[in-house]
Amino acid sequence: MGINLSFDMFMQHLINAVGLGSLYGLIAIGYTMVYGILRLINFAHGDIFMLGAYFVFFATVRYKLPWVLGVLTAVAGATVCGLLVDRIAYRPLRNAPRISALISAIGVSFFIENLSVVVFSGMPRPVVQPPLLMKAFSIGGVRLVPLAILVPAISFAMVAGLLWLVYRTKPGLAMRSISHDIETTRLMGVSVDRIIALTFALGSALAAVAGIMWALRYPRVEPFMGIVPGFKAFIAAVFGGIGSIPGAMLGGLSLGFVEIMSIAFFPRLSGYRDAFAFILLILILLVKPTGLMGEKLEDKI
Amino acid sequence: MRRLLLVVFVCLLMTGSAFAADEPIRIGVFNCLTGQNAFGGQLELEGTQLALSEIPEVLGRKIELVVVDNKSDKTEAANAVARLIERDKVNAIIGTYGSALAMAGGEVAETAGVPVMGTSCTNPLVTQNKKYYFRACFIDPFQGSGAAAYAYRTLNFKKAALLIDVANDYSVGLGNFFKQSFISLGGEIVSEMKYNSGDQDFTAQLTEIISKNPDIVFLPAYFAEGAIVLKQARELGAKFRFMGGDAMDNPEIVTLGGDAVEGFLHTTFAYDPSMKDMNPVAQKFTESWKAKYPDKEPNVNAALGYDAFVLVVDAIKRAGSADPDKIRDALESTKDVPTVTGLTTLNATHDAEKELGIVEIKDGKKQFIGTITP
Numbered sequence: 039m040g041i042n043l044s045f046d047m048f049m050q051h052l053i054n055a056v057g058l059g060s061l062y063g064l065i066a067i068g069y070t071m072v073y074g075i076l077r078l079i080n081f082a083h084g085d086i087f088m089l090g091a092y093f094v095f096f097a098t099v100r101y102k103l104p105w106v107l108g109v110l111t112a113v114a115g116a117t118v119c120g121l122l123v124d125r126i127a128y129r130p131l132r133n134a135p136r137i138s139a140l141i142s143a144i145g146v147s148f149f150i151e152n153l154s155v156v157v158f159s160g161m162p163r164p165v166v167q168p169p170l171l172m173k174a175f176s177i178g179g180v181r182l183v184p185l186a187i188l189v190p191a192i193s194f195a196m197v198a199g200l201l202w203l204v205y206r207t208k209p210g211l212a213m214r215s216i217s218h219d220i221e222t223t224r225l226m227g228v229s230v231d232r233i234i235a236l237t238f239a240l241g242s243a244l245a246a247v248a249g250i251m252w253a254l255r256y257p258r259v260e261p262f263m264g265i266v267p268g269f270k271a272f273i274a275a276v277f278g279g280i281g282s283i284p285g286a287m288l289g290g291l292s293l294g295f296v297e298i299m300s301i302a303f304f305p306r307l308s309g310y311r312d313a314f315a316f317i318l319l320i321l322i323l324l325v326k327p328t329g330l331m332g333e334k335l336e337d338k339i
Numbered sequence: 340m341r342r343l344l345l346v347v348f349v350c351l352l353m354t355g356s357a358f359a360a361d362e363p364i365r366i367g368v369f370n371c372l373t374g375q376n377a378f379g380g381q382l383e384l385e386g387t388q389l390a391l392s393e394i395p396e397v398l399g400r401k402i403e404l405v406v407v408d409n410k411s412d413k414t415e416a417a418n419a420v421a422r423l424i425e426r427d428k429v430n431a432i433i434g435t436y437g438s439a440l441a442m443a444g445g446e447v448a449e450t451a452g453v454p455v456m457g458t459s460c461t462n463p464l465v466t467q468n469k470k471y472y473f474r475a476c477f478i479d480p481f482q483g484s485g486a487a488a489y490a491y492r493t494l495n496f497k498k499a500a501l502l503i504d505v506a507n508d509y510s511v512g513l514g515n516f517f518k519q520s521f522i523s524l525g526g527e528i529v530s531e532m533k534y535n536s537g538d539q540d541f542t543a544q545l546t547e548i549i550s551k552n553p554d555i556v557f558l559p560a561y562f563a564e565g566a567i568v569l570k571q572a573r574e575l576g577a578k579f580r581f582m583g584g585d586a587m588d589n590p591e592i593v594t595l596g597g598d599a600v601e602g603f604l605h606t607t608f609a610y611d612p613s614m615k616d617m618n619p620v621a622q623k624f625t626e627s628w629k630a631k632y633p634d635k636e637p638n639v640n641a642a643l644g645y646d647a648f649v650l651v652v653d654a655i656k657r658a659g660s661a662d663p664d665k666i667r668d669a670l671e672s673t674k675d676v677p678t679v680t681g682l683t684t685l686n687a688t689h690d691a692e693k694e695l696g697i698v699e700i701k702d703g704k705k706q707f708i709g710t711i712t713p
Binding site: 044047050054055057155159160161164172174176181183252257258260263265266267297298301302305308311312 | 535576594
């Protein structure tokens with residue numbers, strides 16, 4: 039198990055890790071926001087991610103829209119789907135036992151996946167990468183494409199925007215309030231259903247952005263593409279402390295880092311990459327069950 | 340009275356056999372029409388359907404295809420075969436793309452005693468110790484050693500690396516056979532990296548391989564994954580060549596991989612629409628394919644789907660019966676049957692013996708660059 043890692047190689051791995059981790063983080067935020075408010079694991083989140091990627095594929099490859107327009111359409115489309123999921127599958131169960139909503143979430147997830155197989159067909163489709171984003175260049179011994187910088191940059195910008203929204207605006211205040219106590223918030227005259235819908239809309243929009251960037255980085259879309267990233271993002275959300283937005287990002291980055299570095303340092307064990315992710319999860323749950331940033335149990339969003 | 344009974348009996352017999360003559364022979368198809376392997380499975384099914392439209396009947400009875408999707412999933416594959424046997428009562432089965440799926444389905448067919456003709460499942464385990472599983476394709480040890488010989492002798496590459504899907508029997512098997520042959524020829528394996536089916540990020544493995552500077556990387560992946568691997572490798576600045584197995588043989592690889600698949604090599608079955616001297620069966624197949632699917636290129640999967648049907652029908656004809664056990668016995672003595680992918684003989688382990696082809700992607704097109712005969 040010889041470990042000989044040059045500085046250049048380490049930097050290359052680090053950049054790969056940040057690219058992958060920031061995408062995990064972006065998806066994880068959707069899980070964490072919904073959980074913070076409703077104590078619900080929205081299993082359909084990975085499928086909204088997939089729909090975002092498909093919409094951008096159809097907009098840019100099929101209907102030849104310019105990229106910016108295609109991205110906007112895709113985000114809008116996925117947001118609408120996220121809202122529909124909430125309206126149809128979760129809202130009627132708002133006062134039902136939590137397990138009912140969870141089962142409904144799993145049902146919706148299967149429904150979206152299989153509907154996509156019927157509508158989009160099961161065949162993987164190629165996504166066209168804008169050549170501008172793919173022009174490789176080197177810094178020292180590290181090779182980069184602009185996309186590799188753009189992905190984490192956009193992810194961090196999104197998180198910053200979201201934090202501003204949650205901690206500096208009225209709807210954000212309402213969201214945090216709901217996470218404390220739904221009934222009291224309702225008594226204060228806040229339209230709770232609207233705020234919850236807003237949460238789903240935001241989470242879905244972020245999932246769509248992540249889906250689009252994922253499709254650019256790994257240029258292929260297929261109906262089941264959301265399962266593995268969704269799963270990993272869920273681990274990231276729990277790892278970072280479910281309910282905490284910075285925690286989700288931190289969890290995503292840590293997971294990307296562990297996955298990539300486990301291969302970098304232990305090339306022979308490259309087949310056990312997922313095992314490393316789970317060992318990390320088990321360790322953190324043993325040592326700190328609330329996750330990295332989940333200490334303030336009362337202030338969850 | 341006795342005579343009357345005899346007459347009634349004879350009449351019954353005749354109507355009985357008359358019914359049997361009208362009854363179509365049902366051939367079940369279980370293949371991956373959705374999921375990870377949908378591209379390959381779909382083409383194989385279209386090949387099988389094309390064969391049916393050319394050979395619509397045997398022994399004076401119509402042939403009917405019963406198609407079930409195995410969704411590229413091992414559990415679904417076992418269910419699909421059970422359904423074909425129990426509900427549809429098929430006489431024989433064709434399928435599937437994907438060795439892991441074939442193994443899952445094979446167990447069910449073995450217990451029920453219905454013969455199965457594999458299309459492109461190339462892992463040796465598929466037919467091992469199986470009385471009822473056969474296949475229209477050659478197997479991975481043959482393919483792996485052919486690939487290693489081509490890389491080492493013809494291309495003169497001495498240092499190879501491997502990138503293997505550890506969750507896939509086909510990938511692990513083919514990778515090992517390549518490794519064994521390459522080492523025994525005198526070559527060196529400088530790196531052996533692994534991933535899991537469904538992974539989409541290969542940057543860590545590729546960065547590690549690049550640092551070991553191999554001449555060639557053997558990638559026994561399915562083409563949808565393989566194309567993504569090739570793209571990421573070029574983004575990371577990899578200069579070495581890649582080589583794969585028959586699972587990379589799909590026209591979509593160029594669409595998915597774009598420029599990144601340029602120069603990619605793979606072993607495959609000895610059929611390609613671009614090949615120069617085609618055998619008569621291949622010529623006829625290519626013509627009728629182009630007539631039926633004008634906007635789609637045929638490939639080896641389509642050819643193997645076609646061949647599997649030809650081999651089953653050939654066995655039914657020689658058996659003179661559609662009884663599953665008689666078909667099985669006849670399949671065992673299949674020898675030099677002309678098929679699209681060359682003269683096919685089924686050997687003692689129920690695997691096809693035929694030529695191996697080498698393909699290179701040049702200028703965004705598949706070029707058939709030669710065959711190796713065992």
